[in-house]
Amino acid sequence: MSTAAAPPGAGPQGSPDDGDRGSLRAALGGLTTRGRSFLAAGVAAAVCAYVLGQADLLRVGLLLAVLPLICVVVLHRTRYRVAGSRRLAPQRVETGAEARVHLRVDNVSRVPTGLLMLQDHVPYMLGPRPRFVLDRVEAGGRREVSYRVRSDLRGRFPLGPLQLRLNDPFGMCELTRSFSAYDMLTVVPRTEPLPPVKLSGESAGYGDGQQRSLALAGDDDIIPRAYRHGDDLRRVHWRSTARYGELMVRREEQPQRARCTVLLDTRGIAYEGAGPDSAFEWAVSGAASVLTHMLERGYSVRLLTDTGSSVPGEGAEGFTGAGRSAADSTDAAGLMMDTLAVVDHSDGAGLSRAFDVLRGGHEGLLVAFVGDLDEEQAALLARMRQRGGAAIAFVLDSGTWLTGGAVAGAVEDRLRTLREAGWQAIPVAPGVRLADLWQQAGGAAVQAPAADTYGGWA
Known part of the structure; x- marks a missing residue:
């Protein structure tokens, strides 16, 4: 919400060249077509009256000429705010x-x-x-x-x-x-509600499969902290309170939050066409839908692009939405939506920067939205699977989006490369709903083998 006020007699605040606009010359420049016509008619009548020696015509001319000038002065001298x-x-x-x-x-x-x-x-x-x-x-x-x-x-x-x-x-x-x-x-971007499917290799947020950061095996294992407003008084640890001289409480188990990285391919060479129905806009909308869905399920999420950059202002290691409250998830979703609102094509030719960010360490669930891939980029994307548990890739062939045809043979080769590396690779055809593809990813995960060399399908 914005508010502005006008100073006396000068109009609203912030006018360019307020001094010139406040001058009488600027007011004369505001004469309308009607005002200019009256002024011209009055001058013409006065000239004719002088030439013909008609006093009555002179009075009419003066009236016509003076009326718009009086309106200019009155409007210029207006003193309301x-x-x-x-x-x-x-x-x-x-x-x-x-x-x-x-x-x-x-x-x-x-x-x-x-x-x-x-x-x-x-x-x-x-x-x-x-x-x-x-x-x-x-x-x-x-x-x-x-x-x-x-x-x-x-x-x-x-x-x-x-x-x-x-x-x-x-x-x-x-x-x-x-x-x-x-x-x-x-x-x-427009978001699409996704069905709550069980993806292989993932844990359900705060549910089963999550590591615990603290163990409460007994009094010797207790790590107390200072009392905070709203803490349950039943958690007060009196021995530590007496030792430190201030009210101390027992720290509860804090589950390590499940993580999800959404990779968005923004390379300009990977997409053809433009407009709301283009392949790139579908990928942006899909990334927004997955980010919102995973935040609602209690995940810490990270938005990563092919340039290696992520949402500014995120938490540790680039993940955001680490808070437990609904307000934290809403703020995190809003921050990412603002980033996706202005995301555009990059000048990069490959996914190497994103590969460097994902290198080293378990990154949890990985969901990628990629455009056209050559053999080299498909192999690079396949190696990213080793850095996380489950991995899902939505591959968009922009050529089929322009022609409305089926998936080409070259795209099938790229899909085969990703699947051999353990990815759940799904081709995206024009007009398809992300919710259906998401359901397909969950159904395929149930039929996947218990484990593979890339370590993650359960």
Whole structure:
């Protein structure tokens, strides 16, 4: 939400060249077509009256010429103040969904306003520029209007600044004032709800299969900590309290949270075509859906791209959403959605940087959304499987997305390479739903062998 106010007699705050706009010359430049026509007719009538020696015609000419000038002076000397604010509901919206923008104009002066023309600057991707007419706002009064915006493209779009056009009652003069404040609307990828399938090699968040960070075998194994507001008093450890001189409590078992890494291939050479229905947009939307789904299941997740970069501001080792509360998961999901809202093609030619990030250590579940792969990149992606437990790859052949055909033979070879390395490799055809592919990955995992050389399928 943004708010701005106008100083007395100068219009809303933040106008460019406020000094020039406050001058009488700038006010004369605000003459409308009607005002200029009256002024020209008055000057012409005065000239004709002088040439023909007609006093009555001279009076008519002076009246026509003076009327727009009086309107300019009156509008220029207007002494009311106007405050404006904008509120977005919501500030983050999925592609194809609508957001409502609420505008509020307050007359904070002691005199009523005249006719106000309200206009908000909106990028063309969000729709036409909204315009409103406000008829006389009383002293201390306010007016509220709203409009809707919608975008089929991801991104961050500025809304504003808000503009006011002041008109005199005769329509002779029009002055424009601009507020300085603006708001940012974030359009994130559309997410698809995924079925809660059991994937091989994974653990169910806080459920079975999780390692415990602390053992409570007896009093000798207890590691106390300082009391925090909200702790259960039944956990107070009196022996440690007496030793340290402050209230101490027993630390409970803290399960190690399951991890999931979502790899998004953003290489420009891996995708063809553009627009909301392109293969790249499907991959971005798929990554967003998996991230949201795994956070809801209690995972610590990490968004990784082919450039080796992940979401800024994440927790330890690049994972985020490590908190147990729903608010932590919501904040983590919002941070990743904001990143995916602006992600674009990279200039890289390979996945080596992502391979370096995944190298060394168990990374848990790995879900990859990749575009076209050559033989070298397919082999490199296959080796990433050794760095984690279960691994699922959604392979998009952008050529089939442009032609609407079936998966080509070269793609089948890449899928075979990944499957031989232990990946659950699934081809993605145009128009397919991620939920169906996710269900397919879970069904195939149940039929997988108990173990393999790449160590992870259960």
